Amino acid sequence: MDVPLAAEECEAITRAFSGLGGLGVDEEALVSALGKWRHQPEKRAQLRKSFAGFFTADGGFERFEDDYIHYLKIEFARFKNIMVLWAMHPWERDARWANDVLHKAHPFDIIVEIACTRSSEELLGARIAYHALFHRSLEEDVAYHVRENFSNLLVGLVSAYRYEGDSINEEMAKSEAKTLGTAIKSAGVRNLVENGEVIRILTTRSKPHLRVTFKYYREMYGKSIEEDLGDELCLQETVQCLDSPPKYFSKVMDETLKDGADKNTKDALTRVIVSRADVDMEEIKAAYHEQYGAQLEDVIAMKTLGNYRDALLSLVGQ
Amino acid sequence: MASLKVPATVPSPSEDAEQLRKAFEGWGTNEALIISILGHRTADQRRAIRQAYRQAYNEDLLKSLDGEISGDFERVVLLWTLDSAERDAWLANEAVRKWRPGNRVLIEIACARSSKELFAVRQAYHSRFKRSLEEDVAVHTTGDFRKLLVPLVSAFRYEGPEINLTLAKSEAKMLREKISDKAYNHEELIRILTTRSKAQLVATFNHYNDAFGNPVNKDLKSDPKDEFLAALRATIRCICCPERYFEKVIRLAINGLGTDENALTRVIATRAEVDLKVVAEVYQKRNSMPLERAIKGDTSGDYEAMLLALLGQGA
Numbered sequence: 001m002d003v004p005l006a007a008e009e010c011e012a013i014t015r016a017f018s019g020l021g022g023l024g025v026d027e028e029a030l031v032s033a034l035g036k037w038r039h040q041p042e043k044r045a046q047l048r049k050s051f052a053g054f055f056t057a058d059g060g061f062e063r064f065e066d067d068y069i070h071y072l073k074i075e076f077a078r079f080k081n082i083m084v085l086w087a088m089h090p091w092e093r094d095a096r097w098a099n100d101v102l103h104k105a106h107p108f109d110i111i112v113e114i115a116c117t118r119s120s121e122e123l124l125g126a127r128i129a130y131h132a133l134f135h136r137s138l139e140e141d142v143a144y145h146v147r148e149n150f151s152n153l154l155v156g157l158v159s160a161y162r163y164e165g166d167s168i169n170e171e172m173a174k175s176e177a178k179t180l181g182t183a184i185k186s187a188g189v190r191n192l193v194e195n196g197e198v199i200r201i202l203t204t205r206s207k208p209h210l211r212v213t214f215k216y217y218r219e220m221y222g223k224s225i226e227e228d229l230g231d232e233l234c235l236q237e238t239v240q241c242l243d244s245p246p247k248y249f250s251k252v253m254d255e256t257l258k259d260g261a262d263k264n265t266k267d268a269l270t271r272v273i274v275s276r277a278d279v280d281m282e283e284i285k286a287a288y289h290e291q292y293g294a295q296l297e298d299v300i301a302m303k304t305l306g307n308y309r310d311a312l313l314s315l316v317g318q
Numbered sequence: 319m320a321s322l323k324v325p326a327t328v329p330s331p332s333e334d335a336e337q338l339r340k341a342f343e344g345w346g347t348n349e350a351l352i353i354s355i356l357g358h359r360t361a362d363q364r365r366a367i368r369q370a371y372r373q374a375y376n377e378d379l380l381k382s383l384d385g386e387i388s389g390d391f392e393r394v395v396l397l398w399t400l401d402s403a404e405r406d407a408w409l410a411n412e413a414v415r416k417w418r419p420g421n422r423v424l425i426e427i428a429c430a431r432s433s434k435e436l437f438a439v440r441q442a443y444h445s446r447f448k449r450s451l452e453e454d455v456a457v458h459t460t461g462d463f464r465k466l467l468v469p470l471v472s473a474f475r476y477e478g479p480e481i482n483l484t485l486a487k488s489e490a491k492m493l494r495e496k497i498s499d500k501a502y503n504h505e506e507l508i509r510i511l512t513t514r515s516k517a518q519l520v521a522t523f524n525h526y527n528d529a530f531g532n533p534v535n536k537d538l539k540s541d542p543k544d545e546f547l548a549a550l551r552a553t554i555r556c557i558c559c560p561e562r563y564f565e566k567v568i569r570l571a572i573n574g575l576g577t578d579e580n581a582l583t584r585v586i587a588t589r590a591e592v593d594l595k596v597v598a599e600v601y602q603k604r605n606s607m608p609l610e611r612a613i614k615g616d617t618s619g620d621y622e623a624m625l626l627a628l629l630g631q632g633a
Contacts, residue, residue, distance in 0.1 A: 124437065124474075127474045131474075131476050131477070131478075135476060135478055135480050136476050136515070137473070137474055137475055137476045137513060137515070138474075139469075139472070139473065139474065139513050140475075140476065140513035140514055140515070143509045143513045144509070144513075151505075152505075155469065155513075156468070156469075156472075159452070159469065159472035159473065159474070160450070160452065160472065161437070161440045161441075161444075161450055161451075161452070161472070162450055162453075163444050163448060163449050163450045163453070164444070165444070165448055167448045196464070200456040200457070200464075200468075203452075204450060204452045204453035204456045204457075204468070205453055206449070206450065206453070
């Protein structure tokens with residue numbers, strides 16, 4: 001029957017196509033539209049006319065914008081990606097993500113994340129997988145491809161095999177807190193990432209030792225070392241990841257679920273949920289709730305669609 | 319090739335443990351018995367003997383040995399009895415605590431072991447010293463040495479045979495540039511030496527020689543007193559030709575007045591199950607004398623007997 005498309009119907013399908021900024025696509029709604037609009041090509045024509053930005057009038061027809069076809073590829077693939085990553089061995093996941101940073105210009109904080117939030121054995125595993133997949137060592141690729149001034153920091157972070165026991169030398173922690181403080185006060189934060197002592201402490205000390213060191217830092221200087229590391233991206237992330245992965249990941253979740261997040265930030269949602277589901281998801285949810293006053297599952301449910309949403313919520317747990 | 323000789327039939331670990339216990343009993347110690355057992359067992363067998371000894375006598379074999387023997391003999395027996403990873407961890411820790419720029423132990427461990435073996439050393443270091451190897455190396459070394467040694471001991475080099483010739487050429491060129499500028503501690507030089515696979519490095523050094531007319535080590539000899547240059551040269555030799563490197567360590571330990579027993583012990587104990595046979599052949603070629611004869615001439619008593627046993631004598 002020739003009933004024109006209501007505004008709500010338009011919006012619903014636009015949304016199902018990830019057209020209102022959600023992540024993933026609503027496969028069910030799309031399939032049902034196929035059935036509903038059978039033999040009604042004029043309904044589709046209306047949709048194309050009303051689908052702001054996706055289609056442009058061009059010589060007598062509404063042409064699909066290339067950018068949006070590409071955009072849809074990504075959104076449709078979110079479910080595929082999360083399933084493939086979920087099935088993959090964690091070592092291979094980490095090796096592939098690291099390789100993407102180096103060869104596809106993904107953000108460097110992913111390397112910091114992998115190097116600092118995995119256990120020593122897991123990081124070794126990622127290095128083993130990297131050999132097998134790419135026929136080079138992880139540190140050799142990081143050293144070769146990272147030409148910025150934080151190269152030495154990253155190489156040190158990925159090469160670490162930190163002691164994981166609890167034994168801590170309190171005097172050493174105090175003295176190293178002082179060393180860090182002196183370095184931060186005297187350098188411009190620009191050069192801090194090249195400071196030999198800062199790199200030594202952050203890339204070789206055990207995590208329990210570092211947490212005590214950061215605690216002494218706060219006592220000595222009145223501020224957390226994180227705050228004092230301000231905008232120096234790699235250093236601030238390093239400290240956050242070493243100090244408290246759940247807090248760090250809850251921040252990443254906040255970024256990824258904000259409106260207007262860019263492609264790489266959106267990809268973080270899959271990466272974090274898949275890599276942490278079996279590790280510290282509960283702590284991340286708790287940290288998220290504490291920091292942002294909302295339940296992580298609720299925000300995810302609002303911002304994502306279809307099978308992708310269901311997959312995320314299953315991994316996040318209720 | 320290993321030089322270690324093991325008899326065709328070997329007593330059970332508990333029998334060996336019992337014999338060793340007998341060697342300690344009463345006044346004095348039967349050193350010859352200790353040598354005849356421990357000096358002719360593989361790493362797996364020694365591990366089993368240690369286990370059997372602990373089960374039977376509620377004490378670590380090494381602790382018993384420490385109470386019974388001493389000096390250079392004790393050092394070689396103790397080092398030899400340890401697992402290779404534990405041994406390297408022990409040697410690394412000693413090197414770190416007694417660090418001097420001329421110390422080569424860390425370089426040997428980082429470069430003359432496989433990637434897996436080096437990682438096993440790092441694991442053994444955690445267990446024994448409750449800290450990571452790299453954290454101790456970082457804290458006890460400074461300047462250029464820290465820049466070189468921390469990445470060396472942290473490396474997990476790719477071990478495949480693949481070589482990228484274009485990269486070998488460009489990195490040989492880079493090395494040449496930095497060496498000509500006397501920028502020996504330059505990031506790029508360190509990066510290449512401490513991260514590339516051994517196969518890739520060998521190709522790079524070969525190309526260096528072809529393109530510039532000198533082996534890279536020759537160009538690193540500009541100042542004979544510079545310890546850092548010596549460290550770089552040792553790194554390269556351990557990576558490329560460990561047998562020749564170890565022959566030189568032994569030669570320097572033995573030649574001239576006095577003997578550097580620690581160096582001699584270290585090479586013999588760490589290479590007996592690896593390539594000591596080849597090292598001995600290189601020694602003979604280079605010095606026109608069998609290594610056994612040189613050792614006999616320079617050492618004595620039980621220490622000498624243990625070294626010779628590890629060289630394959632008297633199984």
